[in-house]
Amino acid sequence: MQDVPGTHVVLEAEAEDNGTEAADDKEFHAFFDEVLKKMPVKSAGVILGALDQTKAQAEKVLGTSKERYEGIFDEFLVGVDPEVRKKSYTTIHAATLTAAIIGLSPIPFSDAILLVPVQTVMMSRLHKLFGRSWSESIGWTISKELVVVGFGRSIVGNLIKFIPGVGTLAGAAINGVVASGITATLGWVTVKMLNEGEDIFDNVLTFKGQFNSLYKTIQASNKKNKG
Template identity: 30%
Template structure:
């Protein structure tokens, strides 16, 4: 056989292999749905208690951090007088709304709150409060004895309270041009930094932090909205660890918080793929990586609250799995990795899974921010897929990891 004929046959064999990878009837895309559903259930719900009277700006704060129409509206689930529970449409956010209490009641406001907290504590786990926002309008210029007693009531139940000053107006400093709190807000902040009564005695005010906020622009003489990122950060820091991922998912203010969660899933999947290929496998068996990759994609979708079953048909999901995982992912990526031949080792498996996850995360983020419609996801994937430079970069990274892991301790 001539060298030319041999070369033609080799090219023909490779073309047949490529066709086999593109048409992968053995690939089951259901792990992506299972993973999204199970991860969403595992993450659970974030429950926030919000305290403050009508007009203090609670709804604006909630909508600013958790997205439009997240604030309690209409009739919720009454617990006790002045306390209602509201769920957002997909059940990922619960709002305990502690309204003002009527004067002249047989029970004091703190007794009402204590009673309500007792009922909440005895209720289901998925309704337990993670953090309390105690909201006071900054223009009031003061915190009352009633506020202090209520804050202590929450703290006595082991809850973290963030004191939120709302509708804080600011003014530009003449020299620096920076925005600084003005008027009553500045006086209140100074008082809260060292709270003392009329006799000069230190007031026990058990709050985890104080945040000055304006959920909407305050106009030409009040400055732009502010303090929301600080409030979100303090809410995350003071939340129990078991509730933090739920907050990362449900909040709509910070994309980096969602990326942080999605990246965790990607790193875990890449490690699992490396373990599968610790003993190198033929490209024909790259489908063994598909469940890991599809599970990763489902978890990342859950981090961005994308319900794939609702927005994609069964046919589209099947095509999604065939196109983005297993042998198809290998075919599209390894061609830019020099010298790997037809065998998938740990470094190649880690690279394939990691860059697929990175691309899927970027695409989910584009869908989440409404830059891409899920109807266009098949075409959009080409725009969000990994570049050759990214593939090579991460291949070198995973190759080093693989060498280090193979060295004796």
């Protein structure tokens, strides 16, 4: 039987895509399980109970924003080794999907602190990828301060006003778009600083400044897309 020209190339490409999807799915489940273990049992139960519905919604959120955000993050990551970048993407994708799931779960907005375990697990894995030391307690403190107090009040609270319907929802759940956007931005800022040899724990102000700068670009992109 004669081979059809290009068949092997197509099959190899499909196999590579399937392999990537399988790796991403495996990473997500491992990541998601680790995050749940760091949460209060009751909250973890609520998130797990709604997973079938929220995961599908979260994947749509990420799919919608992927192309728009990748262009922004690409400009922010000049000089990062392609292989390291690929592995970082797998970790950050698992984190953003988990964050979106939490954001879409029926949990009050006041429980935004539930995003902190997502950030700490993500940052821990990224530090390991770069061969850098990680302090769980310090990482948790920084994440809580920056994500919940700083970002939560100055950015999330403002963004909620721009998202139709969210401000009027009873219980005001964390929005999946905001949760995943914050997580992706935080993840890539972490990669950038680690790649440049900076110690995040010693440069919290720089870390926060770079986050705010990048997230303003994301926010502008979201508003432009709505317009």
